[in-house]
Amino acid sequence: MTPLLxxxxxxxxxxxxxxxTEVVRGVSFSLGRERLAIVxxxxxxxxxTGRAILGLTPPPGKATAARLNxxxxxxxxxxxxxxxxxxxxxxxxxxxxxKFSLNPVMTIGRQLMEAATRTSQTRAxxxxxxxxxxxxxxxxxxxxxFKAYPHELSGGMGQRAMIAMMLIxxxxxxxxxxxxxxxxxxVQIEVLRILDRLVTDRGMGLIFISHDLRLVSSFxxxxxxxxxxxxxEELRASNLAQAQHPYTQGLFNCLxxxxxGIRPLxxxxxxxxxxx
Amino acid sequence: MGMIDITDLAVTFxxxxxxxxxxxxxxxxxxRGESYGIVxxxxxxxxxVLRALxxxxxxxxxxxxxxxxxxxxxxxxxxYRRVQxxxxxxxxxxxxxxxxxxxxxxxLAIHGFDDREGRVxxxxxxxxxxxxxxxxxxxQLSGGQRQRVAIARALILExxxxxxxxxxxxxxxxIQAExxxxxDRVRTERGLTYIxxxxxxxxxxxxxxxxxxxxxxxxxxxLSRADLHARVATHEYTRTLLLASEGxxxxxxxxxxxxx
Numbered sequence: 001m002t003p004l005l006x007x008x009x010x011x012x013x014x015x016x017x018x019x020x021t022e023v024v025r026g027v028s029f030s031l032g033r034e035r036l037a038i039v040x041x042x043x044x045x046x047x048x049t050g051r052a053i054l055g056l057t058p059p060p061g062k063a064t065a066a067r068l069n070x071x072x073x074x075x076x077x078x079x080x081x082x083x084x085x086x087x088x089x090x091x092x093x094x095x096x097x098x099k100f101s102l103n104p105v106m107t108i109g110r111q112l113m114e115a116a117t118r119t120s121q122t123r124a125x126x127x128x129x130x131x132x133x134x135x136x137x138x139x140x141x142x143x144x145x146f147k148a149y150p151h152e153l154s155g156g157m158g159q160r161a162m163i164a165m166m167l168i169x170x171x172x173x174x175x176x177x178x179x180x181x182x183x184x185x186x187v188q189i190e191v192l193r194i195l196d197r198l199v200t201d202r203g204m205g206l207i208f209i210s211h212d213l214r215l216v217s218s219f220x221x222x223x224x225x226x227x228x229x230x231x232x233e234e235l236r237a238s239n240l241a242q243a244q245h246p247y248t249q250g251l252f253n254c255l256x257x258x259x260x261g262i263r264p265l266x267x268x269x270x271x272x273x274x275x276x
Numbered sequence: 277m278g279m280i281d282i283t284d285l286a287v288t289f290x291x292x293x294x295x296x297x298x299x300x301x302x303x304x305x306x307x308r309g310e311s312y313g314i315v316x317x318x319x320x321x322x323x324x325v326l327r328a329l330x331x332x333x334x335x336x337x338x339x340x341x342x343x344x345x346x347x348x349x350x351x352x353x354x355x356y357r358r359v360q361x362x363x364x365x366x367x368x369x370x371x372x373x374x375x376x377x378x379x380x381x382x383x384l385a386i387h388g389f390d391d392r393e394g395r396v397x398x399x400x401x402x403x404x405x406x407x408x409x410x411x412x413x414x415x416q417l418s419g420g421q422r423q424r425v426a427i428a429r430a431l432i433l434e435x436x437x438x439x440x441x442x443x444x445x446x447x448x449x450x451i452q453a454e455x456x457x458x459x460d461r462v463r464t465e466r467g468l469t470y471i472x473x474x475x476x477x478x479x480x481x482x483x484x485x486x487x488x489x490x491x492x493x494x495x496x497x498x499l500s501r502a503d504l505h506a507r508v509a510t511h512e513y514t515r516t517l518l519l520a521s522e523g524x525x526x527x528x529x530x531x532x533x534x535x536x
Contacts, residue, residue, distance in 0.1 A: 041448040041449070041450060041451075042419070042448055154318065154319065155318070156318065184317035184318055184475060185317070185475070185517060185520035185521050186317065186516055186517065186520045187317075188520070189520050189524060192524045193524075196524070211448060211449065212449075213449065214523050215523050215524065217523065218522070218523030218524040218525065219523065219524040250450065251449055251450060254449055254450050254452070254453035255449055255453075255478065256453075256456065256476075256478040256479050256481065256482035256483075257478055257481070257482070258477055258478050258481045258504055258505070258507070258518070258521065259481075259505055260481065260482075260501070260505045261482070263460065263482075264456075264457040264460060264461070265453040265456055265457055265482070266453070267450065267453050267454050267457065268450035268453070
């Protein structure tokens with residue numbers, strides 16, 4: 001069986017005063033119908049990896065790869081028409097901040113309907129689908145949110161509305177870039193539950209980009225740890241406590257614990273070797 | 277009488293239909309040298325309590341006192357000399373067109389401190405930045421460095437009380453550890469009193485001896501660090517928070533599936 005997504009030697013670079021700087025430096029992985037996490041700190045290249053898969057590297061940045069296949073289709077030279085058929089329908093992207101990714105002059109309802117018209121025959125059907133999806137992401141009063149503009153919603157509500165929008169076309173692959181970082185812990189669990197069901201029941205593939213090691217280790221199947229544009233370690237999420245790489249260990253140990261731990265907290269001693 | 281006594285505090289914003297009761301009757305007191313935590317989700321009113329204390333939010337009901345003196349109306353200059361605040365977002369709380377030097381010198385000028393030169397240098401040193409950062413602008417600093425500047429700005433007046441509103445929630449885990457260690461160290465060295473507001477139970481458990489859990493503007497319960505370590509919580513909401521902060525469990529999905 002071919003994997004859902006194959007990435008080989010993915011590189012993303014941006015021009016700077018001192019020539020091109022690579023922010024993603026040869027990332028390779030393959031994804032089945034599973035939950036794959038990409039973890040790293042800000043600037044590690046994890047978000048740029050996610051965007052490059054969808055061909056959304058912002059210019060003047062450039063993305064190259066030895067291989068970038070989605071269900072056997074080569075994405076490297078996809079035409080605009082092919083991208084339109086893929087983006088949103090087959091591959092969806094949930095971004096971190098609802099403030100910047102929802103259209104501020106359209107009601108949530110209209111934005112959801114736009115996504116729903118592709119799967120529904122009539123407007124009424126599309127509206128029902130949109131409302132049902134809002135309910136599925138645990139929004140208590142779907143009709144109010146449906147009629148609201150993005151600025152009338154809290155960050156958590158906006159985020160959930162955006163997740164609902166991305167899930168309406170029932171994509172085969174969902175790239176979620178810090179989808180729950182802006183949410184309260186209890187809401188976070190609700191959203192993860194929805195994603196979890198989509199993976200287990202519908203066989204969706206999920207790339208979960210996050211800086212939260214603890215969350216990722218409890219939710220995902222596999223974890224790629226990124227540092228300075230490279231994957232420094234790949235491991236089963238359940239084996240995170242036995243991580244081999246000092247960076248992964250450092251990231252895990254510097255978290256404060258409810259049970260109480262070491263004071264002062266162990267800090268991460270960076271090694272220039274890791275970035276090689 | 278504690279360092280800070282808050283009795284039956286209520287804060288209401290807006291009028292008529294747009295009226296929001298952000299805080300609905302909160303009481304607690306913090307002893308000198310203690311570190312007190314307030315935990316809650318967004319909209320629980322936890323930040324508003326801090327803002328009411330420093331006079332940034334209107335007090336509708338209740339009393340606030342610092343070291344026995346009741347705080348009414350506009351806070352005096354002397355108050356800000358003793359109580360300083362560190363805000364959540366280091367990207368928004370530093371003036372983009374002021375250098376680190378002017379950010380740190382301004383409070384010294386306002387409060388008429390001598391030896392400003394030496395104090396700025398020492399403040400930068402205290403937060404682990406060093407003199408090389410003195411003439412930089414905020415955009416030339418990383419998030420962690422900015423938050424260190426914000427802490428240096430608060431500490432430069434040698435206050436007795438530091439109010440910390442989510443001081444590390446915008447930072448990476450490794451940087452969070454460094455900032456928490458810094459805050460911990462200065463408190464021990466200077467015998468400061470902290471009130472730390474956070475949505476992260478683990479951060480509060482690490483930093484505070486006692487904590488209050490807030491929900492919908494009300495105090496749900498007050499716990500000690502030992503209670504938290506042992507996961508002893510009497511209130512349902514606190515238990516939910518404790519469970520949620522452990523991360524995701526496979527049974528979360530299964531339970532929902534069975535119910536629907």
